[in-house]
Amino acid sequence: xxxxxxxxxxxxWQGLWQNNPALVQLLGLCPLLAVTTxxxxxxxxxxxxxxxxxxxxxxxxxxxNFVPNEIRIPIFVMVIASFVTVVQLLMNAFTYELYLALGxxxxxxxxxxxxxxxxxxxxxxxxxxxxxxxxxxMGVGFAIVLVVLGAMREILGSGYLFSGMDLLLxxxxxxxxxxxxxxxxxxxxxxxxPGAFLGMGLIIALKNILDPKxxxxxxxxxxxxxxxxxxTTETNTREQS
Amino acid sequence: MQFSLxxxxxxxxxxxxxxxxxxxxxxxxxxxxxQTYFFGWxxxxxxxxxxxxxxxxxxxxxxxRKKNVSRGIRDYSAILTALLLGICLPPLAPxxxxxxxxxxxxxxxxxxxxxxxxxxxxPAMIGYVVxxxxxxxxxxxxxxxxxxxxxxxxxxxxxxxxxxxxxQSGYSLAQLQLGIDGxxxxxxxxxxxxxxxSGLTYSETLNANIFSSDWGWSYGxxxxxxxxxxxxxxxxxxxxxxxxxxxxxxxxVVFTAGFLNxxxxxxxxxxxxxxxxxxxxxxxxxxxxxxxxxxxxxxxRVIFGLMIGFLTVIIxxxxxxxxxxxxxxxxxxxxxxxxxxxxxxxxxxxxx
Numbered sequence: 325x326x327x328x329x330x331x332x333x334x335x336x337w338q339g340l341w342q343n344n345p346a347l348v349q350l351l352g353l354c355p356l357l358a359v360t361t362x363x364x365x366x367x368x369x370x371x372x373x374x375x376x377x378x379x380x381x382x383x384x385x386x387x388x389n390f391v392p393n394e395i396r397i398p399i400f401v402m403v404i405a406s407f408v409t410v411v412q413l414l415m416n417a418f419t420y421e422l423y424l425a426l427g428x429x430x431x432x433x434x435x436x437x438x439x440x441x442x443x444x445x446x447x448x449x450x451x452x453x454x455x456x457x458x459x460x461x462m463g464v465g466f467a468i469v470l471v472v473l474g475a476m477r478e479i480l481g482s483g484y485l486f487s488g489m490d491l492l493l494x495x496x497x498x499x500x501x502x503x504x505x506x507x508x509x510x511x512x513x514x515x516x517x518p519g520a521f522l523g524m525g526l527i528i529a530l531k532n533i534l535d536p537k538x539x540x541x542x543x544x545x546x547x548x549x550x551x552x553x554x555x556t557t558e559t560n561t562r563e564q565s
Numbered sequence: 566m567q568f569s570l571x572x573x574x575x576x577x578x579x580x581x582x583x584x585x586x587x588x589x590x591x592x593x594x595x596x597x598x599x600q601t602y603f604f605g606w607x608x609x610x611x612x613x614x615x616x617x618x619x620x621x622x623x624x625x626x627x628x629x630r631k632k633n634v635s636r637g638i639r640d641y642s643a644i645l646t647a648l649l650l651g652i653c654l655p656p657l658a659p660x661x662x663x664x665x666x667x668x669x670x671x672x673x674x675x676x677x678x679x680x681x682x683x684x685x686x687x688p689a690m691i692g693y694v695v696x697x698x699x700x701x702x703x704x705x706x707x708x709x710x711x712x713x714x715x716x717x718x719x720x721x722x723x724x725x726x727x728x729x730x731x732x733q734s735g736y737s738l739a740q741l742q743l744g745i746d747g748x749x750x751x752x753x754x755x756x757x758x759x760x761x762x763s764g765l766t767y768s769e770t771l772n773a774n775i776f777s778s779d780w781g782w783s784y785g786x787x788x789x790x791x792x793x794x795x796x797x798x799x800x801x802x803x804x805x806x807x808x809x810x811x812x813x814x815x816x817x818v819v820f821t822a823g824f825l826n827x828x829x830x831x832x833x834x835x836x837x838x839x840x841x842x843x844x845x846x847x848x849x850x851x852x853x854x855x856x857x858x859x860x861x862x863x864x865x866r867v868i869f870g871l872m873i874g875f876l877t878v879i880i881x882x883x884x885x886x887x888x889x890x891x892x893x894x895x896x897x898x899x900x901x902x903x904x905x906x907x908x909x910x911x912x913x914x915x916x917x
Contacts, residue, residue: 508659513699522673529677 332457333544339461341538346469347531351438355429356470357520361481364488366474368422370467371492372411372430374460377439379407381447381459388448400443401434408434422491438466469527476523480514483507578804582681586641588805589851590648592796596847597652599792603710603785606723607656611663612648614727618667619647626676642681646670649689649851653844653891654696655707657718657726657738662703666692686898687858690891697891708742709750710785713774715743750775753783753842754887757834766831767838787841797850806854809866814849815840817874825882833882845877848890858898865901865908873897 345351352373360366383403384391391399412430415423423430433439442462447455479485483505489497513519580588600608623643627634637643647667654663670692675684697704711717718741722732731737744750751759753775760770775783800806822839839845844852853859853873860869873893880889 508661509700509703511665511699512701513695516698518698 330544331454335454335458336461337542337544339458339465340468341465341531341542344465344469344531345438345441345462346466347528349438349441351441352436352466353524355432355436356466356473357517357524359426359429360470360474360477360520360523361515362478362488363471363475363486364422364492365425366470366472367467367489368415368419368492369426369429369433370463370470372415372426373433373436373439373470374463374467375411376404376407376433376436377442377463377466378456378459379410380404380439380443381455382452383407384443384447385450385452385455391448396448397440397444400440400448404439404443405434419492425488425491438462473520473523473527476527477514477519479504480511481519482510482515580805582640582642585805586645588803589645589800590641592800592805593648593652593793593851595795596789596793599789600652600656603712603789604656604708605711605718606720607658607708607718607727608652608654610723610727611654611656611658612651614660614663615647615651615654615667616644618664619643619671622668622671623676626672627680630676630680632680637680640681643671643675646675646688646692650692652847653689653693655704657708657723657741658703658706659730660727662696662700665699666696669695682857684857685901687852687855687894690852690894693891694895697886705755706738706742707752709744710775713745713750713784714741715745715747716741744774746774752887753786753838754881757838757842758881758887761832767834768831782837783842786843790841790843790846793847793850797846800850800854806850807863807866809863810853810859810870811849813867813870814853814874814877815845817871818845818849818878819874820871821875821878825878839878839881843881843888844890845874848873848877848894852890852894858901860901860904860908862905862908862910864910865904868904868908869897869901872900 339345343349346353346356355369355373359369380400380403384400387399408431411433412423415426415430442459446458450458475485478487483503485502485504486497486500489500493500514523597608597612620638620643624634624638627637647670650666650670651663654666670688674686674688674691675681678684708714716732716734716736718726718732718736722734722736722741726732726736726738726741732741739749742749751773753773756773756775757767757770760773761767775786797806797811801808801811818839819836822834822836825833826835849870853870860866873890876893876896877889880886880892884892886892
């Protein structure tokens with residue numbers, strides 16, 4: 325039992341921090357950079373990606389023993405594409421304005437490398453329960469970055485935070501809009517594409533600063549110890565000294 | 566004891582970074598005086614604000630990076646960046662504009678890449694581009710030459726406009742922008758660009774009253790450009806900068822403008838117009854010659870300068886902005902590694 329618990333702990337650590345699909349693997353950058361002009365856009369796309377990721381991971385894990393190894397990639401892509409279609413139709417039906425705002429980037433979730441990456445690297449080799457959790461936690465890790473980047477650009481660009489949340493969550497959420505400050509003129513750079521790259525770079529830098537502390541506090545203790553001979557010299561030590 | 570071998574030249578001018586940077590600052594003085602004479606006290610206040618922000622930002626970040634703060638400040642590179650940025654800004658732009666721009670130049674473009682010597686891009690120009698893209702309205706609010714303004718302003722007016730948006734006598738920035746005829750006066754580049762876009766010929770656009778002659782000299786703007794040329798020649802004479810970059814930049818402008826003139830005479834600005842307006846003379850001597858972000862080989866420097874001149878005229882003629890030195894420099898900064906790679910000088914004694 326403790327082995328399974330340990331596995332989930334490890335997955336959480338990997339998905340949210342150590343191996344975060346957006347910050348470390350740098351996968352799915354196209355929607356990440358294009359969509360995050362506001363927190364609600366980031367949240368919407370993050371949610372959609374999360375659903376697709378979970379669905380595809382579960383399905384791939386269920387059929388993993390019947391899929392011939394040679395044609396696994398087309399099959400994974402078809403599984404992912406059908407889930408994306410489902411999510412797209414759902415968003416079209418229930419959150420129509422957000423659907424319009426996200427536009428082409430909902431169907432483009434198919435091409436998000438984070439999803440096929442998890443299907444190939446994890447779900448095709450592990451049982452259903454773990455795969456579902458892996459999809460969930462990787463999706464959450466991706467969505468958090470989307471929301472943080474979206475919020476950052478929204479605050480800098482317009483002074484508001486969580487504006488338009490009612491597009492996603494229903495009318496009650498319009499009270500969530502916070503005005504942080506009233507800009508004399510909007511800082512357009514934050515809204516334009518360069519702002520996405522700059523913001524992403526700053527978030528990655530922040531993660532690198534926090535890395536040692538987070539590892540100290542939250543990293544699961546590694547139980548198995550692998551001995552390996554080092555054949556290359558440690559290059560980092562020389563730079564630090 | 567170490568016996569050190571070094572390659573020629575053995576007898577060279579011993580200037581440290583601080584001295585070089587200070588000399589560039591001094592060379593800006595004639596231009597700044599001309600700018601103040603024609604456009605009022607605003608420029609001086611912008612430069613002072615920029616320098617203050619630059620020193621504060623630089624020391625804060627050097628402190629964070631656990632570097633020697635006083636040495637970092639004393640190389641005057643941050644001061645020079647601030648000076649160059651302050652010169653480029655509209656004289657009465659609001660204070661937060663110059664603060665944001667300078668902070669971006671120093672913190673993001675210079676220090677995040679590793680400080681002086683490691684920045685890929687020209688800090689002042691990226692700061693300028695960021696401001697131009699982010700705040701197009703504030704950045705295009707140039708005020709008219711003071712002797713042609715409806716309501717000229719003094720030092721107190723300038724301070725009050727920059728910090729509150731209204732001058733001491735109650736004029737808003739939009740009112741201070743009015744020319745003597747009650748119309749917001751365009752810069753020469755803007756006047757020609759708008760004229761050409763609306764179907765006038767180039768010689769017809771020169772009827773705008775900012776031009777005092779019919780061969781491309783504009784009142785106020787061209788003298789400022791010439792004052793910077795004077796400073797640039799001072800730098801050349803003292804060997805602070807090499808001739809390669811400024812001369813090739815000017816050559817690029819002349820060739821491109823001349824070629825376009827032959828292709829479509831009177832539909833494009835003349836060679837003198839391109840040289841004498843906007844930031845070409847200032848840029849060629851003070852911006853392009855940045856030793857860090859420019860090319861490092863002599864042949865490369867010529868290519869670098871030529872391309873900047875070429876791109877400037879092309880963007881001015883066909884692009885979305887009236888002036889383009891900043892964009893051209895930033896674009897060519899990206900190309901520097903490639904240029905350097907293909908222009909490695911041959912080692913002395915190497916057989917062909």
